Each structure stands twice: as structure tokens, then as C-alpha cells.
Amino acid sequence: MKRFTHDEMAARVARDIPDGAYVNLGIGLPTRVANHLPPDREIVLHTENGLLGMGPAPATGAEDFDLINAGKQPVTALPGASYFHHADSFAMMRGGHLDYCVLGAFQVSVAGDLANWHTGASDAIPAVGGAMDLAIGAKHVYVMMEHLTKDGASKIVARCTYPLTGLACVERIYTDLAVIDVTPAGLVAVDVVPGLPFAELARLTGVPLADGSAAVHVA
Amino acid sequence: MKRFTHDEMAARVARDIPDGAYVNLGIGLPTRVANHLPPDREIVLHTENGLLGMGPAPATGAEDFDLINAGKQPVTALPGASYFHHADSFAMMRGGHLDYCVLGAFQVSVAGDLANWHTGASDAIPAVGGAMDLAIGAKHVYVMMEHLTKDGASKIVARCTYPLTGLACVERIYTDLAVIDVTPAGLVAVDVVPGLPFAELARLTGVPLADGSAAVHVA
Amino acid sequence: MAARRRPSRPVIDKIVPTAAAAVADVHDGATIMVGGFGTAGIPFELIDALIATGARDLTVVNNNAGNADTGVAALLKTKRVRRIVCSFPRQVDSWVFDALYRTGEIELELVPQGNLAERIRAAGAGIGAFYTPTGYGTQLAEGKETREIAGRRYVLEYPIHADFALIKAQAGDRWGNLVYRKTARNFGPIMAAAAKCTIAQVASVVGLGELDPEAIVTPGIYVHRVVAIADAATPAVAA
């Protein structure tokens, strides 16, 4: 079965974010979206640890570990960037000022509930970071994740079995198989990886899923 | 009857504020305390409108109306001063970081309740400003006021009849007749204007008042 | 090569040409925060432009209620302000407000200054409500929910949101980043974050990257329109 690569997923997310947007990219897969934001567009990246206007990674040897992103990787600051402390940074998130955030996930429910901070395993060390703040803070919350677990189970579920990050917060899910909108009427697949019949996607997903890809392709 | 002048009252307050203290001086009479802080002492003045390290009034002609105090009078900024916005300024007050504030008052009760923002007159336009924040915020709240109203009534009362600014917040009262501490055991006059017998002060004050001036004079 | 990577046109450009253009869409019934304390930080030119729009039935949030016949006072004088939320309306030259208040032509919500600042800050920070010790036991807390926490008594206060914030800053860039001047900073930064649309008049527009990122007070995310108003000196104010 063909799948969208991580870079294809990231490129698609990047294409869906409008010019001028203020965006936070979560740790892991979402970080890759930054590589696909074309230089002729101005999209302002926020990092929870106190920087708006984050630029790309520095050249090797030019790293400054006082200038890092949420994943503790060295970054740069663009002209127009500003620094602020943690309460101000999370006020920016919680106050609904960011247009988009893109998060990784373990599970997303049909209601848009998000589980991405804890597997619930009894021996796991829990760590939440800023995930819960982003989940409830940004105007649009997008998720990027594999469609299926390694065991082939759908990560899109009727009800999350992993501990929740936020309730009814996810608006759109980008997976290696499809792009799926969470709507009041239920999940709608707006794009499917070429070669995968919608019926097969629906079977793999295992929860009610409407086919919205035709409408999108026409538009 | 001899009375302490406003300048004598202000000088006494200034003498009672220790070196290195962070201090807010309220509008009106308390502002005069600044004139009595000797230049060989460092006391850091806060003004609610976003300045720590306020200096004296500028020379005539050098006024900058972007650099004013809470009373909207032009001031200066000392080396070491810093500016901040209103939420930060009042966080500094409410958070208990100021050592002293000195406020004017209409009435102070034996319990240390303060009334200084509104006469309660039906035709008066109410205005509170930062008085309530200062009353509850500073570690030590001092009041400077005339002892008696123009009609000869005591402004130190069993219970405030004017609308309250804060409950049980005043620690010490400087008047033109005496310096009075508000203690859990009641009011104690720690200083009386020369020539005024304590009994006469107590009569004019009209609420229970202990004579603590001897102890202070010994100390 | 660096030149080739530069955008052919800046896609984020919040600079608008005139104060009139900046406030053109203020609607009747809007809640408008106005920065400033006394005259410091009052966006006089934006207020004049707002008056010219004719918008009415407004709610104004400002620390004071206008001085003399300019600024907020000039706006009140039009009788298009239904309600004002402030901490200190009574000043020696607040005759415009005084007259409207005495004749019942304006509603007043009087808020202790620190609660006013914190309620504005809460709106921008997504806080639903907070317990403040300020005002407990006073007339200004009457009817409000209270609670004792760790032996201290508090009043529950709610955020103040606005449709528009009109503020004044010293310099701004096309991303909307702002720095202020001395005590004219006052309410600007918190109002910027509390309004759906924040309009800043600045003494000068500077190039992107010219403001020190360590010293930017209001990050551009909070500012929607920036208009350059040179020579906007702050007038003296009666106490």
C-alpha cells in the first residue's frame, strides 16, 4: 500500500497554512513542517519557550544553546523576532492568539479528543510539557500522525483509550493514508493517498468516516 | 495648639523608612515624603503607572509628560530605574513586593480599616485609582492625614463611616497631632506633638488610645 | 543568494497609511480599549479618527475618563459612549465626564486600577476568572463572589475583552512589534493582547529587524494595524 511520506505530509500541512499565520509546531513529526514553508511566504513560528519569529536550524558549528526550540534543538531568530518569558509565552497560547498548532498524537477520537502525552503504561514516565496548552489554545489544531499503530490498529478511535490531552480540540488529522476533518457531523476524509480506495480507508479507520475527497478535488 | 506641619510629618515618615526600602507614595500629602528622603540614602520609589526608581521632579522646562507619577506630575527616572506595563506594576503591588506605601486618608478605624477613596456623598464622582491595591499590597501601610476634620471630628474612628478602601490594612498613622500604631491590642500613640498632653490627644481622638510615647522616647 | 531568498513582497504588512483608515471599521456598539494614563500613552490621533467615524453606542475602557476637551474627553463629548470602565474618572479637568455622569448620560463601571489591569491581562491570557485580594470587603466588591484561600480573602473577577484597542507606542515595524516610551507604556501591552483588533499609533515605523528582539515589549502577534503619527507629543495634564 502506498503511503504519504513524512515529507509529503509535512508539505501538505505547510500548503494548508495561510500566509501571515502565527503557528506553533509540536515536537517530533510536526517540526518537519518548517522545512516545507517556502521562503517567499511569511509565516511566523512560535516556540513555547519564549520566541516568536523562529528561524531554521543554524549551520553546524553555529549552534547557540541559549536559542532553542521546544524540542531543545538549536534554532535561529528571524528579523522581527521577539523573546518573552514563559508566562507571557503561554498567555499567547492560552489566549487564543496562535492561528495554528500542529501536534503529534497517539490517538484522536471522532469528537476531536486528543491523546498525545501519555501511553498510560504503568511503567511509563509521564511528561506533558506544553501539549495541553496548545491543544486548547490555538485557533486551529492540526494533528500529524501515522494512521495505524504498528499492530495495525487505527489511531483514529471512537473514544481515546490513552489519557487525554484535550477535549474536542482537533480540527484536522494528517496521516500517511489520508487527510481527515473533524466536523460536528463526524469525520470527513478530504484527501486519500492515491491508490487507496475510500472503502478500504474506512475499513482501516474503523469508525464512521464520510468521503469528502471528491468535493475537495473539484474545488 | 501646636501641630506638626506637613513637612514635619513627611520628614518623620521619611526617617521611619529604612535604607533600601521599596516604597510607593500615594497622591497628595504622601508625595511630600519624597522631598525628605536624603540623597545619601537609597530608597527606591515605585509609581503605579509603571516605574521603579522614580526620581525628583525635573527642572522647569525639562518636563516630559511621558514620564509622570500616579498624580500625573512630571518626574524623573534614576539610574537603575525600570519601566513596566500596568499589569506588571500592579502585580508588584498586589504580590506584596513593596515594603512600604504611604497613603492619604479620610478615616482610619481602630482595626486599621482604611477609607480614602470616596466620601460617600451622593453627588460625588467616585474614583478609586490604585488605592485599594496599595492598601492590600504593601508589607507596611502607613497613613498621613490631619487628625481632625474641619469640623473638629476625629478621623480616627471606631468604625469607618465612609466607604472602605481596605480592611485591617493600616499599620501606622501620622497626623498633625501624633504618630499612632494600629496594634492587635488597639491604638497606641508612639509620639505626640510637643505641648499636647496625652489625655487631650485621647479626648480629641475619641476612641481608646494607649500612651506608648514614653517607651519610644526612651528607645 | 540571500537576496534570492528574500520574499518578493512582504506578505505581513500591518502598516496602514492613516489613522482614518486604521479605525474605519469600528462598529456601533463596539467595546474599545484606549491606552494611556493621564495623557501619557493616550492615542489622541486615533481617538480623533474614531470620533470622525461617527460610531456610537460605544463602551470605552480606559484608566481615566478624559482630561480637558481632548482625547477621551472629546470622544465622550460626542455622547456616543454609552458606558465607561475605568479606575479614576475624577480629575480637576474631567468636566466633560462629570457633566455626563451627573445627568445620567453615561454609565460608569468603577474598577480598582490593579483589578482593571489584571482583568485586561486575563482576557489576553485566556484566564476565565481569578481571585484577587484587591477590593475585598469594599463597596466595589459588593455582590461579587468571594473566597478565603490559605487564610486570605479574595474577590472573584472576570476578564475584560474588547473589540478594538487603540494604543500609542514609540516605534513599530510591519509585523506589529512595538516598543513604548517611559511611563507611556502603561496599559498598551495588556490592551493589545485583550482586543480582537489592536491598532497602534507609533511615533516612527522602523524596518523589520531594527527593534532589539530582547527589548520588544509587544510582540507583533497582538497588533493588527500600525499607523505612523509623527510629532504626537504628550501634552501636560492637570492632576
Place this chain on the structure above:
Amino acid sequence: MAARRRPSRPVIDKIVPTAAAAVADVHDGATIMVGGFGTAGIPFELIDALIATGARDLTVVNNNAGNADTGVAALLKTKRVRRIVCSFPRQVDSWVFDALYRTGEIELELVPQGNLAERIRAAGAGIGAFYTPTGYGTQLAEGKETREIAGRRYVLEYPIHADFALIKAQAGDRWGNLVYRKTARNFGPIMAAAAKCTIAQVASVVGLGELDPEAIVTPGIYVHRVVAIADAATPAVAA
């Protein structure tokens, strides 16, 4: 004449000579906030001095729970930390914490990062408690009071106070004014305001008046001791 008005000696001087002197009075059972996010802003030298005091039964508040074997991890390794309050203890090199946690030798209070920041800010700002939307409906809000306000659901959270804050800044003066460096600012300013005694290590001590009053991030009122630690470069950190 100006010279005659200058104080004969500076009466406010918060500069202390060594990290050891700065932390000498940390007592057993103290709650200690430690600035930093990853390694940026971690006051390594102050932590080393704290370890040398032998103080035990500590509660530590930090965003993480230590990296590798230095900083907060080195402190945890002494087993003198009873409890840690943080948002993100699990990192690839957090083996010291991991081992203590798995053997039950340390208590963990896990707090969403924004609630952690806001609770610290509330302590410094005198707020008794606040309603936050973050964490509502999740395991981290279990047992906490909730409320619906204007159609949105919130959790009630309380301030986090500390006895000491150990933070790192770029420059400071004898009044305790501080500026920070890039994203090493993070928790420094809010922790400074939340602790009874705030100790800042700075890369350089500058003369009073050398810091731009418009750009000072932490006013000196929040800082009690300043110690110069030159050459305190921030090490790389594993993600």
C-alpha cells in the same frame, strides 16, 4: 555639586562574591524554583553550590527533571530532593530522575507547562487562584475544582510559591535589575517574583544605570542576590 549629592557608599548592593555565599542559607525542607528549559537558563553554578550546602528534603520546581548528570540531575542524584514539580521530566538523558522515580525515591507533581508558568506568575502577582482551560477533562485535572464560564470549561489552579529561586541571567546591576539572553529567559522572570529570596547568577555585573530602563526584564525589587559567573556557557542538551 552633583558629586556631593552622590551617596558616600551604595546602600543597596545585592552583589555577593560567590555562588557558595549566595546559597549558604538554604534550609532543609525548602522549596526551590530553578529557572531553565532544557539547559538554557539553568543556573548550573548555583545548583552546584546548593549541592555543596548539603540541604536536604527539598522541593524543586523546574520545567524538566534534569539532563544527563549535571544541573538539576546532579541535585537529584544526591537524593536530597523529596519532590519535584515540573511539566516534562521524561527526556532521553533524564536517567537520574527516571531511576529515582521508578524506585519511588522522588515524588512527582506533573503540571501542564502553561499552568506551571501561570501558577508561578500568580504567586508573584498576589493572585489567590485562577481558572484555566488547560487540562480540563484530563487526568492532570482529576479531583480539581472546575467551572464553566461564558460557555467554556475551566480548572481552578493555585499559585506555587517558593522559598528560593535560583535563576540565570545575562547581566545584572547592584539593584538586582536583570536582562536575559534569548530563550534562556524562559522561567527566570516569573520565578524571580514568586520566591521569598531570589538569587541570580549573571554572566556580567554592570554599573547601575548601564541597563536600558526600557529593556530591563526583571526589576531589581524581585532579586535579592546577584553573583557574577563568567564563562557559564550553556551546554547542548539531548532532546
